[in-house]
Amino acid sequence: MAYRLDSIKIITQNCRGLNLAERRTHLLRELQRDRAAIALLQETHFQKGLAPPLRNKHYPTNYFSNHPAAKKAGVAIMIATRVQFRELDKEIDERGRYAFIKGEISDRRYTIATIYAPNRNQARRLTRLQKASITAATWSDYGQVSIDIDSLFTRPIKKTWRLNDTLLTDLRDQITQALTTYFSENETDDVSDMTVWEAHKSVI
Template sequence: MAHAPAPFHIITQNCRGLNAPEKRSHLLQDLKRRRVSIALLQEMHLREADTHRIQNKHYTTTYHSSHQTTRKAGVSILLSTNLQFTHSETLKDTDGRYIFVKGTIAQRTYTFASVYAPNTNQVKFLRRTLLKLATFTEGILILGGDLNLPLDPIADTSTGHSTIAQTAIRRLRRTLHDLRLVDTWRALHPDSRNYIHYSTLHKRYSRIDYIFIQQEGLTHLQKADIKPTPWADHNRNLYTPRLSHLQAH
């Protein structure tokens, strides 16, 4: 007989630096208040020696990738103590641009990935990173991150266009399609517009932060929201997919 444990709640968030103690406190309080199970974080700006500062009694299991020499980039995955996660493997780069973690929850295998694309050559970086992730992945893949580009400029920007060439964006979308990755928010809101970030340079609102799940995991997707996060860089919205998972007995 199968039963459904409580849904787990996943967010992705660009933090634009967490060296300030008040900002780390805001983050951890926000995660607890929202009852977040898994936080996929980008632009941490923390040195490896300082990553323990975003742990507390509610989030003791954390994985990080920091830049080797400077306080820039940086990605993390935080897991709630309420989530019984059994870790099996981690893969991360040396520039703080991605981290992949896999393991089991309720006897089901998952791979979680947090990715922070640079603001130049995004498509080249993302396609290369996705191919690495495809080799690493086992079970259901959930990828969250700041791609630094809109996947559909017409629907995902206030101006209807992007500085990234359409041919390059189409190549990236094909790579995502080949990996069977689905944009969770767009899957549940096919005709809606909502934005994550405002660029003062381009005077444009855009949706450049995403959470993807592989097609076989879509049946577990219950909800996907964009909500305010006033303390963070991408401060208008926060992705919050909720996923159920079945455990056979």
């Protein structure tokens, strides 16, 4: 099977709290619908030791940084099943402010981070950024920020159906023989060439 390079779709979402089961359901449904490979979440509002479950079969690999004493702050990284991620290292804040993980996807090393902090000193240029968009806000106060970056992540190429030319060989031979016979039998002095030519179309 042939493969081609695929992008890694990363979605970041300020959740404004995920303690309600309904909000977690909305999040997981949208991530799956949008085919997010990696989700970076802020403001999960999970408290350490009291956090509700946030995973399903599509996003089994998760990293959480929860606040130690209250339902506030909190960040998470969620990785889809189809992403073959191998963890090398991680740094998880104990106060729910950030989570960093380092690992490999298709033999390329990545550092993935989610941070709940003011936007300061942002990078001016991301050379591998392919596409970025902000979706409409649905269940949260903020829409998702989605980016696509180039990678060595691969996926199968859909095969395009193509007619096997050899299947037409017999048909072509039959048509050639029929036309040869037709013209040899009908090209006579008493019938014009134009009539013979026009009539041969019905033979085909």
